[in-house]
Structures are given as structure tokens and as C-alpha cells.
Amino acid sequence: MTGPDVLDVAKEAIYALLLMSGPVLGVALFVGLIIAFFQALTQIQEMTLTFVPKIIAVFAGLLLFLPFMGSIMNGLMLRLMERIVAGG
Template identity: 65%
Template sequence: MTGPEVLDVARDALTTLLLISAPVLVVTLLVGLGISLFQALTQIQEMTLTFVPKLIAVVVVLLLGLPFMGQALGGFMSRLADRIISG
């Protein structure tokens, strides 16, 4: 493999990583922002109040996004296998 081919594989890997992780990170960010706003308004400083809703939101997003994530990873793997086979 030449240098540009390695960079293409790395770029494809990073793009796939961002596509897969972005929905989970965005939902976690929004839920955390909403919870911290709620805590600031009510002055409730309970640690489990921040952890449990984020955990539930991440599990729901992972369950809903699992087909997309699997398809994206499968596509990346097939593109990578094609590059390996073609030399």
C-alpha cells in the first residue's frame, strides 16, 4: 500500500467512526443539557438524576440505530476487503 492509499483508508475509517458515534453523542449531549438545566432550575443536585436518563437515552439510541450502525460498519469492511484483495 502506498501512502495515499493508507490515508484514504484512514479517512474512510474516521468518516465511518463519526457517522456511527454522532447520533449517540448528540442525544447524550442534549439529554445532559436538559437534565442540567432542570437541576439548575430546581436546585436538585442528585448524581443519579444525571446518570440514569443518559443511560436510558443511550440504550434507546443504540437499539434504534443498530441496523444503521451495522450497515455502515459492514460497508466499511467490504470496502476495506476490496482494497486488500485488489492489492
């Protein structure tokens, strides 16, 4: 495997990572903004208030986006196996 091949594989892996983590991080960001807005409106400055809703939202996002994430991983693995079988 040559240097450009390694860079291509790394680029594909980083792209797959961004595609898989983006939706879940977006859910966490959205829930965090909603909670921060609620805290600003009610002047409740409890630090632990954000943890439970974010954890529940991230787990729900993982369950919701799991088929999409699996298809991304499947596509990456198929492309890697094609490279291995082709010998480069």
C-alpha cells in the first residue's frame, strides 16, 4: 500500500466518522441550547440540570440514527475490503 492509498483510506475513515457523529452531536447541541434557554428564562442556574436530558436525548438519537450509522460503517468496510481484495 502506497502513501496516497493510506491517505485515501484515512480520508474515507474521517469522513465516515464525521457523518456518523454529526447527527448525535447535533441532537446534544440542540438539547443543550434548549436547556440553556430555559435556564436563562427561569434564572435556574443548576449545573446538573443539563446532564439527564442530554443523556436521554443522546441515547434516543443513537437509537434513531443507528441504522444510518450502520450503513455508513457497512459502506466503509465494503470499500476497505474491495481495496484489500484488489491488492492495494
